[in-house]
Amino acid sequence: MDKKDDMETAASVHPGRSSTPDPWADNVRRVAANRDRAAFQELYKHFTPMIRAFLLKSMGAGANRSEAEEITQEVLIKVWNKAASFNSSKASVNTWIFTIARNTRIDFIRRNERNERKIDIEDIWHEPESPEPLVDLQQRRAEQVIKQAMATLPDEQLQVLYKAFMEGKSHNEVAEELSLPLGTVKSRIRLALNKMQILIDR
Amino acid sequence: MVSFHPDAKFLTDFAAGNLPLSEAICVAAHLEFCSKCRSHVQQLSDLGAQLMVRLEPQLTAADAADSDERQGFEQLMQRIDAGDTGMTVTPAPAEPARVSSANPLGLPRVVQKLAADGVQSLKWGQFGKSLRIAPIRIDKSSRETALYDIKAGGRMPEHEHRGEEITVLLKGSFSDAEGKYVKGDFVVRHAGERHQPTATLDTDCICLVSLEQPVKPSSFWYRLMEPFVQYRLSGLGN
Numbered sequence: 001m002d003k004k005d006d007m008e009t010a011a012s013v014h015p016g017r018s019s020t021p022d023p024w025a026d027n028v029r030r031v032a033a034n035r036d037r038a039a040f041q042e043l044y045k046h047f048t049p050m051i052r053a054f055l056l057k058s059m060g061a062g063a064n065r066s067e068a069e070e071i072t073q074e075v076l077i078k079v080w081n082k083a084a085s086f087n088s089s090k091a092s093v094n095t096w097i098f099t100i101a102r103n104t105r106i107d108f109i110r111r112n113e114r115n116e117r118k119i120d121i122e123d124i125w126h127e128p129e130s131p132e133p134l135v136d137l138q139q140r141r142a143e144q145v146i147k148q149a150m151a152t153l154p155d156e157q158l159q160v161l162y163k164a165f166m167e168g169k170s171h172n173e174v175a176e177e178l179s180l181p182l183g184t185v186k187s188r189i190r191l192a193l194n195k196m197q198i199l200i201d202r
Numbered sequence: 203m204v205s206f207h208p209d210a211k212f213l214t215d216f217a218a219g220n221l222p223l224s225e226a227i228c229v230a231a232h233l234e235f236c237s238k239c240r241s242h243v244q245q246l247s248d249l250g251a252q253l254m255v256r257l258e259p260q261l262t263a264a265d266a267a268d269s270d271e272r273q274g275f276e277q278l279m280q281r282i283d284a285g286d287t288g289m290t291v292t293p294a295p296a297e298p299a300r301v302s303s304a305n306p307l308g309l310p311r312v313v314q315k316l317a318a319d320g321v322q323s324l325k326w327g328q329f330g331k332s333l334r335i336a337p338i339r340i341d342k343s344s345r346e347t348a349l350y351d352i353k354a355g356g357r358m359p360e361h362e363h364r365g366e367e368i369t370v371l372l373k374g375s376f377s378d379a380e381g382k383y384v385k386g387d388f389v390v391r392h393a394g395e396r397h398q399p400t401a402t403l404d405t406d407c408i409c410l411v412s413l414e415q416p417v418k419p420s421s422f423w424y425r426l427m428e429p430f431v432q433y434r435l436s437g438l439g440n
Contacts, residue, residue, distance in 0.1 A: 037279065044275050049259030057257075058219075073278060080282055091244065098251035102219040110223075110341075119340065123315045124230045125219065143248045150252055165250040166257065170220040171211050190210055198245045199210050 024093035025086075032083035040080060043093075051075050051101050058105055058168035071108050075101045092143060099125070105168065142197065149196040157192040160185055204236045204386035212388075213239065217246030224345040224412040227312055228368045228388065231410050234310040235386025309372055313349070313410060316340075324349065332356025332401070346413040352376065352401040360398035365414025367391040374407030376400060 024046070030039035055068045055075075078100050086096050107121045150158070163174045171189070175182045193199050208216070208229050215221040216229045233240050309317075316338050317324050324336035332353035340347055352358060354374070368390055375384045378397040383389055391397065393414075401407035 041275055044278065045271065048274075050254055050257050053257040053259055054254045073281070076278055077282060092248070092251065094251040094255055095244075095248050098254050099247050101254070102247075102250065106219045113341075119223070119227075119312075119315060123312050124223070124226050125216075126230075126233075142245050143252075146245065146248050147252050150249075150256075161249065162253060164214060164220065165218045165253045168218065168220055170215050173220075186211055189214055193210060193214075193246075193249075196245075196249065198249065199213065199242050 022088055022092045022094075025088040028079075028083050028086045028093055028096075029088070031080060032086065043079065044076060047079075047097055048072065048076065051097065054098075054101055054166060055105060057166050060109060060168065067108070071104055075104050078104065089140075092140075095143070146196045146198070153192055153195060157188050157195075160188045161192055164189065204232075204384070206383060206387040206389050207236065207239055208232060208388050209390075213242055214246060217243050218250060222344065223340050224347045225368060227316070227340070227347065228370050228410060228412050230312045231310040231370045231372065232386060232388040234312070309408075313372060317349075326351070330359070333358055348411050348413075350407075350409045350411050352399070352407045352409070354401055354406050355403045356407075357400045358398060360396060362396040363391050363393050365393050367414065368412040370410040372408045372410055374405040375402045376407045376409075377402065 024043065027036075027039040027043050030036035031043070052068060052072045055071050056065070059068055059071065075097070079097060082100070086093070091099075103121050103125050106125065110121070153161075160174055160178075163169045163177070164171070169177065171182060171185050174180075175185045178185070190199075212221065212225070212229055216226055221229065233243060317336075324338070326334045326336045328334050333356060334351040336349045336351075338347045338349065349372075350358075350369075352374075368388065369383075371383050371385050371387045371389070373385060375382060376399045377383065378399045380397065382402075
């Protein structure tokens with residue numbers, strides 16, 4: 001674990017926006033404001049291995065290593081080009097980069113299936129935006145709750161979340177792969193979400 | 203007030219990027235009306251990000267040596283400098299595009315994009331007195347997706363579902379035996395369920411509909427009409 005992650009963990013003991021600085025937000029701001037290459041290089045160094053790992057797992061059987069590499073580059077180029085649209089009160093850099101990687105993956109899969117690109121993926125899967133400041137503050141707290149609760153999840157719950165989010169599998173595909181009834185997959189995800197205080201009102 | 207929402211399965215598959223396009227468009231349309239679900243999707247994206255951060259880093263041979271990592275970065279910057287990125291730099295965003303006055307029907311952004319030249323330019327097919335349907339072609343593999351326009355007070359033929367049907371109300375309201383639905387509601391019907399939606403009297407009702415299987419109309423006249431409906435729908439899908 002590097003120094004920045006330690007800072008993040010320490011900060012999470014005291015919830016609230018002012019005391020949960022996002023260690024990478026300043027880098028993105030410097031890229032946006034000054035086209036700061038040194039700041040971008042730090043982002044590159046930290047995020048490239050995890051973006052690549054995510055894409056290798058989630059791009060499906062159709063993707064080979066060089067394609068995953070190409071899409072990783074595409075994600076990083078978007079980080080550079082879209083830095084000005086990053087809003088640290090609405091999402092952490094982690095979440096922002098995850099959504100960019102997720103959308104780039106969806107786009108790649110559609111291109112691979114030779115679909116007409118009549119609709120832009122980002123018209124459907126928007127990057128984080130939320131209206132009220134109050135919601136934004138709750139949002140940042142929620143992120144800390146998720147992070148802490150994730151460490152306590154039983155393996156079987158973590159496994160289904162992992163397959164859904166990192167391997168890009170739908171509920172049905174996860175059920176099939178694990179030879180579990182769909183209802184079991186649903187309830188494992190539901191239990192995990194409850195612990196992380198997501199969707200508890202449903 | 204919106205009171206019917208996508209369930210945890212829809213929202214999770216959406217946030218993880220695993221929902222097929224037609225269903226994802228329905229969820230996106232609902233999100234534009236529902237700040238609560240927007241915030242849920244944001245939290246689910248936070249969850250995805252936390253899982254990504256925990257992944258074992260995949261290093262390429264090039265990353266193994268520090269000098270090679272620098273080289274990878276230099277190559278990336280060369281591409282960026284050369285403008286070989288297939289995109290332009292995004293300026294800081296103005297107000298996020300929401301339902302606005304430039305859009306008198308107040309349709310969600312995703313629907314406006316699908317009907318790029320305006321809703322009136324869609325190819326509407328008239329079915330009976332009070333129902334018009336405009337198919338939306340997304341791609342070959344997607345479910346049948348369409349806008350339905352039901353005249354105020356109009357009644358759709360009673361029909362039974364052979365597969366899942368998602369309806370997102372974009373304008374007006376309708377009711378069936380199960381309840382009353384208003385703008386923004388995300389209503390799911392499953393295979394085997396029958397219903398007969400009726401638009402309320404005061405205003406026309408516009409819905410976005412995603413159908414897993416063609417519906418099976420249960421009244422005799424509609425069944426007679428079905429081959430025609432199927433023919434028209436597939437013919438209109440261009």
